[in-house]
Amino acid sequence: MSALDEVRAMMIFARVVEEGGFSAAARKMGLSRAAISHQIRQLEAKLGVPLLRRSTRTFSITDAGERYYDSCRTIMLEAEAARKRVEELRDEPVGKISITSSVHLGNLRIVPILNRFRRTYPSVAIDVHLSDDVVDLIGMGMDIGIRSGPLKSSDLKSFKLYQTHRIVCASPDYLDRAGHPEKIDDFALHDWVMYSRIPETLTMTCKGTEQKVRVNGHVRVDNATARLQFLRGGHGMAVVPQCDVQDDIERGDLVRILPDCILPDLLVYAVYPAGVTRSAKVQALLEFMRRELRDIDISRNG
Template identity: 30%
Template structure:
């Protein structure tokens, strides 16, 4: 049995939520789609889907396999498309959406280097920390940070994003340095507006504590919060691409280093379109290779 066809069938069932809808999407019979998925489960010796008379749900193993299958099929399609695009001219206007602080601090050099490689691509950069609908707003590629949930979009990992807990030396001298996350509730917290209220601090011994922090300032821009912390306004939890320079210069001090939140990831996100435009493919490939596993802002 063709493993690629079985993988496509499994992906369609997860995406559509039923065998009948998947069969319509693939133009196959429901019986054949079910046979493909059953063959996969037997081959892998694990259950991928929970089936009832009313609905189909994906198991934990199925979710992990779904993500890997999706990436394999994307990579295969992109490899085939890239071969057909080798002779195509990379040009046109590329619309990119990116977070405000990351864009202003770290995208300029990348964009200049990209245009040196592809001089006939004009870039329209739109900076916002709000999540935008890239299809409705005509965005070719979005740079996003966090945990992605929308499986209808393609996400290519760019680099890990570490988070640091920081305060100014003057603030810590005046109010004391917390020795554990529990003590953070006694401090002024400068909150990023798009962050969830509850943080999970992962200790080195795997112990975790959930806290609801008292925020004295809330803002939708990480640089403003970082500057407020430098001026003694309180404690921040911000990505190191924002805090790294201030930490290196002694304006901020990292605290609770054994409890820092787990790293996030940065992704290049784009709509899944067959025969992806050369300008989009070239930019995604470029940005994915640009920063590496340890980006320069974490090398202070």
């Protein structure tokens, strides 16, 4: 009998004594009565002394069994306590979460949410990686990535955080200089703040008709924060998420262009490797982010 087998047999012996019989212990442990009896016989052979006196219907514990039981019970209780400690890591938000996002979205929305999340769950440590590159989550050992859709097919799972309109805006200063576009075709005559993630050919639906127009500009950026700064500075028109500029529009700092023409909505997801959401900490963070982003989610607010 190996040391591991002996420890297992000790736990079985303690359970037999605790439950008052072989059958009750077998039901409790999900084993057969024959398996329980075999383990006890092996343990007695290993020790060289009988632990139990058996009869057809009952058993009693020997003096050696009485002394041995205390140690066996301690091992059984320690094993159960260790299992519960591990289950707490699964059932309670505790431990470290690594999360990556674009610089703009991270600073604008994700980091403030993580700030509030840690106030609610102080036992969760946060490792934040902000980058405009698409990070290999599995290769870098990251738990969650924040990405905008449509998502490419991959082995990653996804959880939609929010949906927002994409709109065309410009500053009043730019429009005073360049004039207000009156139709989609006019977009080709204007200067644009170009963003690497937005195609140069825009597809918009105006009064039920899909139209395409190619746009260009003297400013080109690969960062959404830079795009917004150049847009506010009057360097041209730009396609932006409505939730990012709604306050600017309400203050009059930016003007929405051709509001009756519609671009495809922007959907923002949390993506993660399969199995990550078995962790309570990750489940708690995903639900927390989605609740915090409810106000800007048009799919929940019409």
